[in-house]
Every structure is written in C-alpha cells, then in structure tokens.
Amino acid sequence: MNEKTIRERARRFFSFEALAQRLKHVPAHIKTTFAAAMAAGLLTHLYMLTNKLPNHDDIGHLFGCNYGAASGRWLLPAVLKISGNFSTPWLNGLLSVLWLAVACCITVELLRIRRPFFCVLAAALMVSFPTVTSTLTYMFTADGYFLALALACGAVFCAARFRFGPAAAAVLITLSMALYQSYFSVAAALCVGTLILDALDGELPTKRLMVQCLRLFLTLLAGLLLYLLTVKISAHFVPLTDYQGISEIGRFSPADLPKLVADAYRRYGDFFFAASYPLHASFLKYGLAASAVCTIYQLARTAYGRRLPAGKTLLLSALLLVYPLAGNIITVMAPDQKPHLLMLYGLCYALLLPLAVTENAERAEGMRKTPQRACACVIAATLLITSFGYAVAANQAYLKMDVAGKQLASYSTRLLSAIESAPGYIGGMPVALTGYPSSSLPADPSPPLSEFELLGVFSLRDYLDAYTYGDYLRMYHGFIGTVYSAGSDQAAYFKALPEVAAMPAYPSEGSVRVIEGCVVVKLRW
Secondary structure, eight states, X not given: OOHHHXXXXXXXXXXXHHHHHHHHTSOHHHHHHHXXXXXXXXXXXXXXXXXXXXXXXXXXXXXXXXXXXXXXXXXXXXXHHHTTSSOOHHHHHHHHHHHHHHHHHHHHHHTTOOSHHHHHHHHHHHHHSHHHXXXXXXXXXXXXXXXXXXXXXXXXXXXXXXXXXXXXXXHHHHHHHHHOGGGHHHHHHXXXXXXXXXXXXXXXXXXXXXXXXXXXXXXXXXXXXXXXXXXXXXXXXXXXXXXXXXXXXXXXXXXXXXXXXXXXHHHHXXXXXXXXXXXXXXXXXHHHHHHHHHHHHHHHHHHHHXXXXXXXXXXXXXXXXXXXXXXXXXXXHSTTSOOOXXXXXXXXXHHHHHXXXXXXXXXXXXXXXXXXXXXXXXXXXXXXXXXXXXXXXXXXXXHHHXXXXXXXXXXXXXXXXXXXXXXXXXXXXXXXXXXXXXXXOSSOSOHHHHTOOOTTOOOHHHHHHSTTHHHHHHHHHXXXXXXXXXXXXXXXXXXXXXXXXXXXXXXXXXXXXXXXXXXXXXXXX
16 A cells, blocks of 8 residues: 555545535544533533633642653643643633533443433533532642543443453443543443443343343453552552552452441432532432432332342342442542542532433333323423522632732732832742731621632632742742742741830831841731
C-alpha cells in the first residue's frame, strides 16, 4: 500500500460524509443522552465556565500543577499537562462536561435506560450532582477527575459486554484510580446495577448469573490490586503523603469492617435525608422516600410477574442490599477520614436505579399499568425536581464565590495600600501577617451567602485565612513581596516582639510598620 493510497483512505475515513454515516449507527438513546448531558452541563455550570471563580487550592495552582503523585494519583500530572496545565475555566470546564457526557452515555447503556425523557433525566442528574459543582471549584484538576469518571464507567462496560473485557477493565480501573481514587465507587455501583437488572430480567440461568457476579467482582478486585501495585512502584519516585486517608486505600483492620460497613450505609442515608448535607429541600426528602417505595414495589411486582426462582430472587435481594454499599465503598476503603463531597459521586447512582427499574418494569408481563404509571410519575417528578435543585445550588455556589472574590479583591487592595504606605517601605519587601486577616472584619459582609455551604465554595473569611492568600496577592494584585502567613515561623517571631504587641490591630492607624526590613501587619490572633 503506497503513501497516496493511505492518504486517500484517511481522507475518506475522516470525511464529513463518513462521519455522518457512522453517526447514523449510534443508537438514539446514546445521542439523546450525550446531547442532554452537554446541554445540561453547559447550562448548569456556564457561570463557572465563563468566569474565573477560584478557591484556595485553585489559587495556588493557577499557572501550573504537579499535584497528585504524592497522593497516589500518579497519572494526574501527565493528564493535566495535556490540557495546558493552567486553570483555564472554559477549556477545563468544557473538557469536564465532555467527559461527564461520555460517562452518562455509558451509564444509560449499562442500566438499559432507553426512554428519551429518562435519558435526559439521567444526564441532568449526573451533570448537576453536587459533587460536580464542588469538583469544578478545583478547576485546575477538574478535567482530569472527570476523565477518571469516564474511565471507571468504561471499565464496567468492557467487563460486562466483552468476553475478554475484564482484563481491559482492570487496566481502566487502575488508570481511573491513578487519576482520582474515589470513582472506584462508581465502577462498583455500575457493576452491581447491571447485575440487578440481569437478575430482574430472569433470562440468565442462576448459575450463569452467579458466574457473572464473580466475574465482575474479580474485575474490581484485580483493578484495585493492580492500582495498589502501581502506587507501590510510584512511591519509590514520589513519597506518598496522606490526604483524607485516600492514599492509604485498602488498609484497614478486618475487625473494623462491620463498623465501616455500617458507617457507609449511614452516610448514604445521611446524604439524602439528614441535615448534615443540606442539599435537598425538606419536601423533597419525602419525594425521595416515596420514590424508594415505588422502586421497591416495581422490583417486587416485576420479580413476581416473571416468576423468578427462589435462588435468583435471593441473589436479587442480596444485590439490592449491596447496591448502596457499592456506591459509597470509599468509606470502607479509606477508613481514617470521613469522605468529603468530592468522594461521593457514587451516591448519584442511587438516583439512577429507579429510572432503570421503572423502564424494566414497563416491559414486564402481568404488571398492572395504573400502579406502574403512578410509580413512574412519582419517580420522574421527584428526580426532575432534584436535578433542578442541584442546578440551583450550583449557581448559588458560583454566586457566592463571585461575590466573595470581589470582596476579597476590595479588602486586599485596602491592605496593600496600607502596606505600601508604611514609612520605610521598599518595593519587594516581605510582609508578615501576625494573625488571621479575617479577624479584622467587624462582621460578616454577606450573611445569606455564608449560610450556603458546599465543599470548595469559600466566603470572604475563608479566602483571607487560606494558606494561599499570599499567592492570591501575588497572582491577582501583582504584589511581589513574600507574604508570611499567621502560622509561619517568621510571623511568630514578629508577634513575640514587644513593639509589635504594643501596636494596635489592623485597620487602625499604626497597625502596619516596617520592622527589621519586614512589613509587619498586626492582626488579632
């Protein structure tokens, strides 16, 4: 084959006509899901994607990031370099939405969701889930994290659909965890979800279904063990540091297992029903409970209508019991710390199973249409309101970050003006903050925004006391002097000086002085 022939075939393969022809073969539910995910993702997060709304970590990684390897995420630095290694909201945000859309398509395929409205609903839930909002506040790493999500979903697709898929799936799980370990929960939830639907269909013999259970379990185990092996290798080059216990994944005492499992179930319920995660309106909690009842009813009626044998019914019950644990398995895997919101995306799959069960029930013989339709309406209405509520919460979070960022800029301008006006100040002189800047605020400037809390979403006080405040002054205000924060040895040295103790607290006159070649800002401790 000569070079001219190769070029001609390549031209035909990538031509518009060829691409359009291949697109025709993509199933309708995949097209619907992808379009819905892209549209809902962009609409929900457009505020974040078209503004620079940094949080504390994002400020420190604005123009470069080698973060990840020390926390067991050895693949993350390489992936972040592909997208430029800058915290660019439009590029990184668009890539994040794209990877989310891919994950949505794989999920609806595996959970056999085919109805257009259900596909749209599933996509809306997955792209607006609060974990997505919190992850996007860490924009410098968001695209890498959502690639990990897509890889986790792809791993289950390979394992469930192809004869030799488990080998490829184990590699994909390893790569996913090397980007962000917590999406292992998504792989686990998807595995159990596909098995639930297999059992509910009643088509596979019980023995073959048991083999499939073992096959998927071993795939997850192989992926986890392979990941732990790669971490051991990478630790020889980059020593591990603990982060939320996540770099210690898999290390726990068997004696603690019952308590860890109980904690996983409790936190699963807390997320949707307890005040510790105020993401669901009080009336919506009743809707979620009603949806759970409707899902259980449809499961029972479908199993009865298909006359599932006792062994398969028992297996189905066990899988349903394990499903919540699978979605929050990170609680068991990293027992030393309470997982934060970024680690809880697996809980989103609790909202997707009712859609899959409802669609499965519609195909069941002997299913009474009126109760089934009523259940479908309750579930659809609840999940539609839930997804809208998540989108509202996302935009409230972004407004809080925007307002707090403007407040931070105004405060910092006043502070730098006082620093540069101090007698004896010379450009580039270091600055020591002998306390926390937030102590100089007489009151919260925006109490309604401070009442809204979401991981990664900061108020003015949070920004001022963050470890990256010095980086903020340099990056956003062009202040080139070194800033010693309240916890530094230099700040402690100046704080102990009698002349500093005699100074009034900022912003009073005389609260900023040049001492021993350093600008000292007296702040309350």
